[in-house]
Amino acid sequence: MTPDDLMFKPGLMKGQRILITGGGTGLGKVMAEACLMLGAEVYICGRRGGVLEETAKELTGAHGGKVVPLACDIRVPEAISETLDTVWADGGALTGLVNNAAGNFISRTEDLSPRGFDAIANIVFRGSFFMTLDCGKRWLAEGAKGSVLSILTTWVWHGSPFTVPSAMSKAGLNVMTQSLAVEWGNRGIRLNAIAPGPFPTEGAWARLNPGGSRSGDSTNPMGRVGEMPELANLAVYLLDPGSAYVNGQTIAIDGGAHLATGGGFSGLKSWTDEQWAAARDSIRSSNERDRAKRTV
Numbered sequence: 092m093t094p095d096d097l098m099f100k101p102g103l104m105k106g107q108r109i110l111i112t113g114g115g116t117g118l119g120k121v122m123a124e125a126c127l128m129l130g131a132e133v134y135i136c137g138r139r140g141g142v143l144e145e146t147a148k149e150l151t152g153a154h155g156g157k158v159v160p161l162a163c164d165i166r167v168p169e170a171i172s173e174t175l176d177t178v179w180a181d182g183g184a185l186t187g188l189v190n191n192a193a194g195n196f197i198s199r200t201e202d203l204s205p206r207g208f209d210a211i212a213n214i215v216f217r218g219s220f221f222m223t224l225d226c227g228k229r230w231l232a233e234g235a236k237g238s239v240l241s242i243l244t245t246w247v248w249h250g251s252p253f254t255v256p257s258a259m260s261k262a263g264l265n266v267m268t269q270s271l272a273v274e275w276g277n278r279g280i281r282l283n284a285i286a287p288g289p290f291p292t293e294g295a296w297a298r299l300n301p302g303g304s305r306s307g308d309s310t311n312p313m314g315r316v317g318e319m320p321e322l323a324n325l326a327v328y329l330l331d332p333g334s335a336y337v338n339g340q341t342i343a344i345d346g347g348a349h350l351a352t353g354g355g356f357s358g359l360k361s362w363t364d365e366q367w368a369a370a371r372d373s374i375r376s377s378n379e380r381d382r383a384k385r386t387v
Contacts, residue, residue, distance in 0.1 A: 092124050096320035099327060105130030108185045109330065110178060112165055112222060113192035115142040117292035118242060118322060120150075122189055125323035126330070127156045134178050134185075136163040137192065140386035164387045165192055165218030171225050184233055187330040188226045190219040190241040190264065195257040196374045197356060199367060208256045215260035220267060227271070227280060236279035238330050241268055245286045245343050251355030258355075265341055272339030281338045283329045288345020290317040313346035 094101065109126045113119040114135025127133050127150055135143055135158060143160030150158050159181065163174040178185060194214045198207065223239055230237040244251070246258040247265040265284060272282045289308070308315045325344055328334050343349060362370075 092121070092128065092320055092323070094128065096323070097125060097128060097327070098324050099129055099331075101129065103129045103331060103333075104327065107131040107187060107330070108134070108178075108182060109187040109189065110134040110136065110175075110185050110226075111189040111191055112163075112219070113137050114189075115139060115146045115160070118287065118290060118319070119189070119191040120146055121319040121323050122191065122326045123158065124150055124154070125320075125327050127151075127158055128154050129327060130156070131187075132157045132159075132182065134159045134161055136161040136165070136174055138162065138164050138387050139381070139384040142384055162387045165222055166213040168221045168225070170387070171218075171222050175225055175229065179229065184229065184235045185226060185237065187238045187240065188222065189326065189330070190222060190239065192218060193242070193257070195254055197253045197359065197370060199253060200255045202367070203256070211256035212260050215257060216263045219264055223267065223271070223282075227275060230280055231275070231278060234279075236332075237281075238332075239268075239271075239280070239282040240326060240329050241265075241282070241284040243284045243286045243341060245288060245345055245349035246355055247286060247341065248349070249353055249355070251353075251357075253356040253359050268341060269339050276338050281335070283334075283337055283339070284341040285322065285325055285329070286341050286343045286345070286349075287322055288317060288343070288348045290319065290322060310352050311346045311348045312351050315346065317344065317346065 104126055109131050111119050111123050111133065114123045115137045119135065123133050123135050135146060137143055140160065140162035143162065147158040147160040161174050161177060164170050192214055194211045219241060226237060241264045243261045243265055246254070247262045251258045268282045268284045322344055325342065329337060
């Protein structure tokens with residue numbers, strides 16, 4: 092990403108301290124880069140310590156500034172508290188939190204195991220809630236202002252077949268955003284969310300589009316998938332105090348796809364047993380590669 096990709100003046104986020112969960116790759120990495128380029132101190136956390144360190148080195152090498160990698164399993168509330176203790180001790184309170192960590196895969200719902208359901212819900216729903224709660228309690232105790240941005244999907248408005256654990260979990264975060272925006276708004280804490288459409292990333296695309304069977308752009312009103320700087324610009328706007336009167340909102344950025352098609356996976360209803368078996372094999376291979384890189 093270059094400064095020309097961003098729509099904001101240099102130094103806009105100077106003095107801000109942002110934590111991005113799942114910040115080592117994909118959308119999280121792009122948002123981390125944008126915040127860094129605009130002057131923020133950035134913390135990225137996730138389960139793959141080596142990936143986080145590589146990302147921090149890459150971003151600071153390209154742009155200077157401060158990116159701190161923190162290995163953290165947000166499924167564990169105690170790990171969240173330890174991570175936030177480290178962040179607070181490293182320079183004071185955060186000014187913003189981005190709930191970006193996620194897990195997802197396509198599956199017929201009748202094929203799901205309890206373990207498969209928990210693999211998604213424990214990250215997306217429980218992990219993001221406890222991260223938000225821990226940050227919120229610290230801000231409230233200190234009388235500090237804070238901004239929480241959660242990365243959702245357009246499924247929060249109408250559901251999505253074949254990704255039910257994710258749709259349920261993201262919908263829960265949408266309601267969390269609306270509820271806490273009211274509960275905490277008069278104490279200086281804002282909550283908003285982004286609902287991206289197709290923004291191809293290596294990890295998510297391997298689990299949601301195994302074998303490249305869905306192009307993501309043929310039915311989009313704009314005829315294309317999203318470009319990363321487009322999402323980064325929206326994230327910066329919602330995190331920055333310049334959007335101080337925006338609270339409790341979930342904003343779609345999908346080229347209008349959910350208005351045209353629902354944005355879900357209903358097209359998979361025609362898949363055969365053989366296609367589902369091939370998808371499971373592809374997803375399993377992707378998961379094994381991911382596990383090999385985890386340090387927590």
